[in-house]
Amino acid sequence: MEVVLIVEVQGLKDQDVFEKHLKKEGFTPIPDEALAYHGTTTTHLFSTRAFILEVVEKGLKKAGFDTCKIIFQVGDNPMEAYLFHQEKDTFEQVSV
Secondary structure (H helix, E strand, O other), rough: OOEEEEEEEOOOHHHHHHHHHHHOOOOOOOOOOOOOOEEOOOOOHHHHHHHHHHHHHHHHHHHHHEHHHHHHHEOOOOOOOEEEEEEOOOOEEEEE
């Protein structure tokens, strides 16, 4: 299944470090789109969702950031949106 990931981040300290981490984990930049990536998955939606959240979180922490929202779609499944909650140190799902 195709995966599309869009990241909206404020205060990203090192975009190269962030993108290098995403590329290492299988997400490649979408040409001419800022902080938009695509990849493929062969796992179930639940596993893919957990993987995406973990990969983005690790990349953000390596690069340094202030705030972050992400939205992604796996195959034909509707888009899901998440906001990184700094106090809880994790992503939380939000309505689109």
